[in-house]
Amino acid sequence: MADIKQIAVIGAGQMGNGIAEVSLSAGYSVYLMDQSKDMLDRGVAKIEHNWNKLISKGRITEQEKSTKLANLITTTTLEAVCDVDLVIEAVVESKQIKEELFARLDALAPSATILASNTSSLPITALAAVTNRADRVIGMHFMNPVPVMKLVEVIRGLGTSDETYQTVLEVSKKLGKKSVEVNDFPGFISNRILMPMINEAIYAVYEGVANAEAIDDVMKLGMNHPMGPLELADFIGLDTCLSIMETLYEGFADSKYRPCPLLKKYVSAGWLGRKSNRGFYDYRSGNRWS
Numbered sequence: 001m002a003d004i005k006q007i008a009v010i011g012a013g014q015m016g017n018g019i020a021e022v023s024l025s026a027g028y029s030v031y032l033m034d035q036s037k038d039m040l041d042r043g044v045a046k047i048e049h050n051w052n053k054l055i056s057k058g059r060i061t062e063q064e065k066s067t068k069l070a071n072l073i074t075t076t077t078l079e080a081v082c083d084v085d086l087v088i089e090a091v092v093e094s095k096q097i098k099e100e101l102f103a104r105l106d107a108l109a110p111s112a113t114i115l116a117s118n119t120s121s122l123p124i125t126a127l128a129a130v131t132n133r134a135d136r137v138i139g140m141h142f143m144n145p146v147p148v149m150k151l152v153e154v155i156r157g158l159g160t161s162d163e164t165y166q167t168v169l170e171v172s173k174k175l176g177k178k179s180v181e182v183n184d185f186p187g188f189i190s191n192r193i194l195m196p197m198i199n200e201a202i203y204a205v206y207e208g209v210a211n212a213e214a215i216d217d218v219m220k221l222g223m224n225h226p227m228g229p230l231e232l233a234d235f236i237g238l239d240t241c242l243s244i245m246e247t248l249y250e251g252f253a254d255s256k257y258r259p260c261p262l263l264k265k266y267v268s269a270g271w272l273g274r275k276s277n278r279g280f281y282d283y284r285s286g287n288r289w290s
């Protein structure tokens with residue numbers, strides 16, 4: 001099993017900054033890379049905000065926060081981050097972008113480096129196929145919000161070695177997560193089950209069965225879900241939800257996964273949920289409407 005000391009996280013969006021946060025808290029040295037300086041600044045601000053909350057609750061000290069922050073390096077240059085033991089990719093859910101990135105990572109990183117993807121649904125085997133290290137490519141699928149949710153789905157590509165799998169299990173454990181082993185099929189377990197429910201809730205809005213609030217209330221009050229499916233879709237990001245549905249639809253060639261036209265419409269309008277302040281709810285003035 002490889003001894004992991006340094007982790008590079010690629011993509012500083014909501015998942016990337018969460019993965020960086022838990023990695024720093026577990027004592028790893030972390031590089032956080034994004035193509036946008038603004039996203040890096042926002043990512044670090046979110047990590048500091050979370051730690052400030054923990055300080056105010058007396059769970060960590062200012063000194064502990066400073067020590068963890070000293071182990072973080074941010075950069076917009078991929079070349080600057082590749083000399084690490086483990087890379088965790090968390091860029092947008094696009095097969096093309098991720099494959100291009102994995103090919104570049106393979107060219108830049110030492111041959112022993114493990115390349116993990118936080119993809120929600122895309123085939124790990126196909127990402128591995130653009131590299132020359134299929135045995136060291138694996139899925140490491142965290143849940144949102146990363147600091148709170150206990151699960152990591154660990155997805156073995158066709159060529160993932162047992163050593164890579166065991167190393168990633170050990171890292172997940174050190175991050176305080178419970179791992180579940182999953183084989184490489186579209187949407188894995190989590191999104192094969194969650195996303196059709198969200199898509200069905202969107203169909204219910206589209207067909208005028210009820211408004212978003214009513215649908216969310218049914219699932220929260222009737223089924224004890226912490227968030228209703230539409231609130232959760234806004235939280236995940238409607239662009240990500242659509243990409244996942246498209247992967248399921250294409251991957252299984254089954255019409256039961258057809259993305260709802262209303263979801264497509266919202267994404268094409270730039271209504272991406274919380275991250276764009278508008279989705280099934282309006283977050284622009286702290287106001288929410290469906």
Ligand SMILES: CC(=O)CC(=O)SCCNC(=O)CCNC(=O)[C@H](O)C(C)(C)COP(=O)(O)OP(=O)(O)OC[C@H]1O[C@@H](n2cnc3c(N)ncnc32)[C@H](O)[C@@H]1OP(=O)(O)O
Pocket residue numbers: 050053119120142143144145146147148149190191194226227232236
């Ligand atoms: C799409 C994919 O590929 C996979 C996915 O991730 S699917 C999405 C999976 N995630 C979910 O389903 C989340 C469902 N929602 C929830 O579990 C809850 O609403 C929630 C945990 C997000 C918030 O919980 P809540 O009780 O409504 O709010 P709140 O009281 O503010 O927060 C509870 C705790 O979480 C913490 N928290 C909430 N959001 C946080 C965040 N973004 N970062 C860090 N901590 C956070 C709070 O600080 C609080 O901590 P303490 O209990 O220690 O004080």
Ligand SMILES: NC(=O)C1=CN([C@@H]2O[C@H](COP(=O)(O)OP(=O)(O)OC[C@H]3O[C@@H](n4cnc5c(N)ncnc54)[C@H](OP(=O)(O)O)[C@@H]3O)[C@@H](O)[C@H]2O)C=CC1
Pocket residue numbers: 010011012013014015016033034035036039090091092093094097101118119120121141142143144235236237240275
């Ligand atoms: N949202 C969720 O609930 C979950 C998402 N995931 C998965 O995690 C991944 C990230 O999702 P999420 O964090 O929500 O997305 P976000 O949109 O919040 O963040 C993605 C980040 O990646 C950056 N980025 C895009 N292309 C590159 C690149 N080539 N190199 C470096 N950075 C890049 C984006 O920058 P810019 O804005 O400049 O393009 C953005 O900052 C996706 O694969 C998603 O499916 C997994 C679990 C849960």
